[in-house]
Amino acid sequence: MRLDKFLCDLQIGSRSSVKEAIKNGMITVNGICIKMPNFKVDKDHDCITYKGEQLTYQSLYYYILHKPAGIVTATKDCHDKTVMDLLPQAIRKDLFPVGRLDKDTEGLLLLTNDGMLCHNLLSPKKHIEKTYYVECTGSINSDKLSQLELGVDIGDDKPTLPARVKLLSTHDTGYIVELTITEGRFHQVKRMIAAIEGCVSYLKRLSIGPLILGDLPKGAYRPLTNTEVDCLKNYPVIIQQERKRSNYTMDVLFGIPSDIEQWMKLVKRVSWNFPGLETEESIEEHSQTVLEFMSKKQALCIKYNHEIVGVLLFSRSHNMICCLAVSPEYRCHGIGSALLTKALSELDRSKSICVSTFRENDKKGIAPRKLYKKFGFKEAELIKEFGYPNQKFILYP
Numbered sequence: 275m276r277l278d279k280f281l282c283d284l285q286i287g288s289r290s291s292v293k294e295a296i297k298n299g300m301i302t303v304n305g306i307c308i309k310m311p312n313f314k315v316d317k318d319h320d321c322i323t324y325k326g327e328q329l330t331y332q333s334l335y336y337y338i339l340h341k342p343a344g345i346v347t348a349t350k351d352c353h354d355k356t357v358m359d360l361l362p363q364a365i366r367k368d369l370f371p372v373g374r375l376d377k378d379t380e381g382l383l384l385l386t387n388d389g390m391l392c393h394n395l396l397s398p399k400k401h402i403e404k405t406y407y408v409e410c411t412g413s414i415n416s417d418k419l420s421q422l423e424l425g426v427d428i429g430d431d432k433p434t435l436p437a438r439v440k441l442l443s444t445h446d447t448g449y450i451v452e453l454t455i456t457e458g459r460f461h462q463v464k465r466m467i468a469a470i471e472g473c474v475s476y477l478k479r480l481s482i483g484p485l486i487l488g489d490l491p492k493g494a495y496r497p498l499t500n501t502e503v504d505c506l507k508n509y510p511v512i513i514q515q516e517r518k519r520s521n522y523t524m525d526v527l528f529g530i531p532s533d534i535e536q537w538m539k540l541v542k543r544v545s546w547n548f549p550g551l552e553t554e555e556s557i558e559e560h561s562q563t564v565l566e567f568m569s570k571k572q573a574l575c576i577k578y579n580h581e582i583v584g585v586l587l588f589s590r591s592h593n594m595i596c597c598l599a600v601s602p603e604y605r606c607h608g609i610g611s612a613l614l615t616k617a618l619s620e621l622d623r624s625k626s627i628c629v630s631t632f633r634e635n636d637k638k639g640i641a642p643r644k645l646y647k648k649f650g651f652k653e654a655e656l657i658k659e660f661g662y663p664n665q666k667f668i669l670y671p
């Protein structure tokens with residue numbers, strides 16, 4: 275590369291000022307004073323000094339900023355202060371924010387001049403997780419939390435993708451959640467909360483993929499460490515590998531009593547989708563049933579990162595599948611198939627095996643009807659379970 279380009283990339287000065295510095299003999303390459311701006315240097319191997327100090331080549335820069343409210347995420351704005359105004363002049367002018375936070379949103383903003391990384395982090399195909407701390411007004415219940423988890427209609431072509439939601443606290447007029455989403459739609463968090471009849475009163479981004487805001491003070495910035503840059507660059511790849519791996523190596527285990535707390539955590543998250551699990555008492559009763567099934571080795575689960583992400587109960591005496599549930603954010607990873615395959619191997623295939631699930635076009639029920647059909651189950655009679663209209667499926671011998 276040209277010597278003047280090398281110096282410009284390091285922000286030693288503008289193109290004309292670095293040419294001036296070179297002509298004035300302020301630069302040495304491998305111990306020799308070079309006065310030609312177009313002199314070719316090897317950025318990785320040559321020893322280049324400016325005013326006697328050795329320079330190390332770097333062209334890509336990464337900063338994390340704790341954006342305060344009242345500032346716009348832009349490089350220029352006629353009316354408002356921008357996030358760039360929070361960085362000193364001396365810092366590169368070619369930085370840009372990766373994605374945007376609303377004017378009233380606070381929290382983690384990544385600034386870089388690495389267009390490729392920016393593209394990767396924002397690409398809808400990469401599903402980079404972004405976690406927000408969200409204070410809301412309105413009421414919350416398990417149904418609304420499940421709606422957020424499964425995806426809500428925010429007025430776009432498609433509902434939002436499954437999200438992770440942690441209810442942190444509730445009070446008279448509102449609640450606080452931690453929400454992890456994998457898309458970056460316009461005003462997404464605010465629109466998701468609006469979709470469950472709430473309103474965001476305070477929003478702060480806590481993390482983007484592996485990058486965490488931590489205790490960086492509001493309005494402050496810092497360069498990323500090399501490790502953080504490496505993690506960010508490799509993150510989409512890691513996620514994709516994990517997704518692939520998850521299809522192949524998830525082991526189906528027999529649930530044991532010490533799993534019960536984790537097991538019920540999953541059941542509670544999806545309970546709104548299971549008639550018969552509407553009340554605290556029915557959930558408590560169900561947990562006793564699960565323990566009974568565990569003792570008979572009729573309770574299967576799949577764990578991922580020590581968390582139970584899928585469960586299935588089956589009955590040998592009735593030759594039936596009794597209950598199948600998969601964590602919303604782990605759907606479409608082959609978990610249902612893996613559980614069902616194992617359960618069928620434990621049941622008597624010389625006789626009919628049955629299962630019942632929501633009827634076709636049932637708006638309330640998210641049912642694995644397709645999965646059962648894929649395994650050869652045939653639609654049988656319409657029935658009612660816990661007073662709810664259901665349909666029996668039968669797998670004939």
Ligand code: URA
Pocket residue numbers: 374375376377379460461462463464465477
């Ligand atoms: N979602 C929003 O609604 N606003 C933001 O600033 C970020 C995510």
